[in-house]
Amino acid sequence: MATAEVSNLKTLQVKRFKPSEDPKNTYLTEEKGVWAWMTTQDHKKIGIMYLCAVTFFFFVGGILAILLRTELLTPAKTFIEADTYNQFFTLHGAIMVFFVLIPSIPAALGNFILPMQLGAKDVAFPRLNLASFYIYVIGAIFTFFAIANNGLDTGWTFYTPYSTQTGTSVIWVTMGMFILGFSSILTGTNFIATIHKMRAPGMTWGKLPLNIWALYATSIIQVLATPVLAITMLLLTMERFLGIGIFDPSLGGDPLLFQHFFWFYSHPAVYIMIVPGFGIISEVITTFSKKHIFGYWAIAISSLAIAFIGFLVWGHHMFVSGQSPIASSVFSFLTFMVGIPTGIKILNWVATLYKGSIDMKTPLVYVFIFLFLFSIGGFTGIMLGALAADVHLHDTYYIVAHFHYVMMGGTLIALLAGLHYWWPKITGKMYNELQGKIAAGLIFVGFNLTFLPQFIMGSQGMPRRYYNYIDQFTVFHQTSTAGAYMLLVGFLLIAYYLVKSLISGEKAGSNPWGSIGLEWQATSPPHFHNFDHIPVIINGPYDYHKPMEEFQLGLAESHNGHGAHGESHEVVSPEGVTTEA
């Protein structure tokens, strides 16, 4: 028994809880069976259900991408009709944005990891958490109904007036998006309440892992931006249903208003996708360089800064739409501003690696891929934010390449880093390290092969979303298609070794990476209530210079943290902590 200072007001009795390497009771051994899974309120199981759904949609969206790239092998028709092509790229975009990227990190990995990193037993509102998953499923059903019925060919942006006139099933998809939005809102609300109110004793705001700061910033964007998408989708639905005329010029409305509304959500949505990725990068980079993060507050606050500035830049999607030149100049300036907090992050991550003991495991390989690809995505974003350049590059493959570098090279690579990093924690099994690195290499090369040529042909004038192209672009398109196949092989390899690890993987042990993160102080897979004690935090989340036992403290008595109110004010230094596990 020993005491440790937790705050100025109270002293808690703590002792060391060493996680068992061979846990008998885990979340997987409780609430078994299909029905128990489907009705579970456990954040870990809901996270896994999200992960499965996201993987399924990634597979669907990925197959569509492969079909698109195959069609573009030749300048004229290769094997599908132009109308089908339009539907494929629309669905590829809509599925990847709304069903994969937006829920991927917060709702899947975040759901699993966030309460564990806070030392909480669950998120604040477990029932809402489950509801958010089913709302997501209902949104998906609406979308699939649309695909079965006439499809959708508006592009994922649903621009009016085309979206009010096309014969395809716009209403089903917009209602699907409306419903889907609530799933995102519920996740965001849940996370904000959890981070504010459910932190373990001793976990002050300054001791929050950076992943939590990133998820916090993301949740704020989700809560503030998503309702605007919801009302936009409702208005668009009513436009088609009742002809209310708000976006329809023939009835006195204005299509530009739709673009403003749409991008007021969809630009911050880009940060809903990428900011949680930043959180993963911070976690992985410190674990594998065994070093305190460089510039903790700079990274934490820059996430919030990106969230804030991200709300003020939506007009850069509309430089050629006829908005006023003054507005365009302001939006252009603000767009450059986003580069500052983003640059701060990149600098801090690289500085964290400096003089660290770098352990080049698969998650860290993905972090390096992220740093490389995301930097290219970010810099080309700055170029696109420049007014004159954008007029030339608008709606070309340059844009396509840019946002794939950010969304896929950023978010998806960060997701893969996080998935490989937390896989042993989630499943209790290890994957094959060598195959992991080979797949990472395939994805890195395949990705650049796919999208670098698109920068070149975009700058030479190849417009996006076109079914045909002139002969001079053939070599770029074919290289790009070859890269897409390579990506497919990479992803299939990942699927193969992850499934194999589930079946016959080595046992992971509670902390295979030697991280001091709180989630690694639980068993692998975790206990049903995450920890079988109440964790107490006395150090910062990246204090690798301190001994491991200081990160494994928990309340000594079974009583809760509020039981020890102001009983004494003594301060015992951490050296006084005894270790009776």
Place this chain on the structure above:
Amino acid sequence: MANHSTAETTHVKHHFVDSDQQFDTAKLGMWVFIVNEILFFGGLFCAYIVFRAWYPELFQQGALELNKVWGGLNTIVLIGSSITVAMGIRSIQLNQVKGLKINLLITIALACIFLLIKAFEYHHKFELGLYPGAYYNPTPEIAGQLTHPMASVFFSIYFMLTGVHAVHVIIGIGLMIWLYIRTSKNEFSDKYFTPVEIVGLYWHLVDIIWIFLFPLLYLIE
């Protein structure tokens, strides 16, 4: 804030430390949800602002077709229901279960009166052919008064704003009935009344949105 957890803790869910934490968390979550509701309506208010800036005279003409008396009466009804909700919360804080039940019933009744008046107003509009958007087909007499070419858009905005608000009122009535049933089962006391507090917050939001809608739509000169 009178939730003390020493005696009864059956309502505290497993992942909370105590009743206070559960209450504070629920309340924070509701405030976040309210922010999100405000932005949801914010989109509609934004459309309103844009169109009013473009066609100020349209809104002056359109407002003449809206009945200030009924609108004003509805405002009073809704503010009254907010008072009864607040009184209900006060009752349960003082552990007066009967007081809560009575106040909930009055609130439900007032909300229904609000919807009834709204339905009369809608019906009157429809009789005059004042449908939203493409279905706008006014009687000749109205067409003589409402000469603005964009008149249909005014009614689109009117029906969207009041319609989405009415949906919120209906959801509120549902929540209030749910609270009444739970109160009847004696689930609430001065130790635990989180759902009453949360629904109360929601109801005040519904009220305050109407307080903005009423002058913006009805009281334009």
